[in-house]
Amino acid sequence: MTNKISNVNANAIEQLQNQLNAHHIDRFCFNIYPVQNDLNRTLVPSVKYNNVETYRKIKFIIASDNKALQIFQDYFKHFAHRNQYFGTKFKLGPTLCPVDKHAKKLCSKWKEHFKNLGAVTVIHWLIAMPNGYIASFNLFSSKECAIIESSLEKGKRQLQHILDLYATYFIFHHIGKLNPPVNYNGLSSRGVNILKMLAKGDSLDDIANEMFLTQRGICYHVDKMKAILDCSNRSELIKKAKDLGIL
Structure with missing residues (x-):
C-alpha cells in the first residue's frame, strides 16, 4: 500500500x-x-x-x-x-x-x-x-x-x-x-539499518550484538545489498548508498 x-x-x-x-x-x-x-x-x-x-x-x-x-x-x-x-x-x-x-x-x-x-x-x-x-x-x-x-x-x-x-x-x-x-522494496529496513552502522564504522560484532543477529546473518544482508546495488565490496556499497540518498 x-x-x-x-x-x-x-x-x-x-x-x-x-x-x-x-x-x-x-x-x-x-x-x-x-x-x-x-x-x-x-x-x-x-x-x-x-x-x-x-x-x-x-x-x-x-x-x-x-x-x-x-x-x-x-x-x-x-x-x-x-x-x-x-x-x-x-x-x-x-x-x-x-x-x-x-x-x-x-x-x-x-x-x-x-x-x-x-x-x-x-x-x-x-x-x-x-x-x-x-x-x-x-x-x-x-x-x-x-x-x-x-x-x-x-x-x-x-x-x-x-x-x-x-x-x-x-x-x-x-x-x-x-x-x-x-x-520499491529492494532493500529491507533491517538491511538499511545494518548499512548505516557499517557507515559509522561499527564492527560486525557490534552490529550483530545490536541487531540480535549472527555475524553470518549480517554478512547475508550485506551481500544481498551488494548484489542489488551492483557493488563489489563494502566501501563501494556505502559510497553508492550515499550517492543514492539511502544514507
Whole structure:
C-alpha cells in the first residue's frame, strides 16, 4: 500500500498546487524512479517507470492531498493497464492519458468513481534529474484532454520549469523515503539499518550484538545489498548508498 509522506512542507505543496491550478491541474503526486543500472534487475525485477506493477510496489509518494493519493492508488490498481497510452509511450516530458476515452472498458461504477475524484485526464510528466534519477509527476485534471492539450501548447515551457524546481526540492528534502532501492522494496529496513552502522564504522560484532543477529546473518544482508546495488565490496556499497540518498 502506498503512503503519503507526512512531513512535506505544507507551504511548498500549496505553492506548487497554486501554480498548477493555472494549467487546469487539480492535484498531483510525485515520486522518483531508478535509471536502468541503479538496481540489479535479476533481484529487483520490473522496476521500470512504464510498468504498472512498478507503481503498485511504491511505498511512499508526495501527494497534494489525500484525494490525490486515492486517485493514484485506484488508477494504477484498476485502470492503467487498460489504457493504451500508459507504459510504452512514456517519454521525458508530458504524456497525456485521457481516462474518459477509455472509461468504456471499465464498469460504470469505476467510470463514475474517477469522474467524482476529478481524474478525467491524467498527465505523466517525467524529468531526468542530474543525480541519474527519473522524477515523475502524476498530474490529475477534471478537464477534458483537449483543454489540457491546449493549455500545454501555451504553457508547457513554464510548467516544465515549475516542475523542475519542485522535483529538485522534493528530492533534496525527502530522498530518504523516495530513493528507489528502498521505496520499491529492494532493500529491507533491517538491511538499511545494518548499512548505516557499517557507515559509522561499527564492527560486525557490534552490529550483530545490536541487531540480535549472527555475524553470518549480517554478512547475508550485506551481500544481498551488494548484489542489488551492483557493488563489489563494502566501501563501494556505502559510497553508492550515499550517492543514492539511502544514507
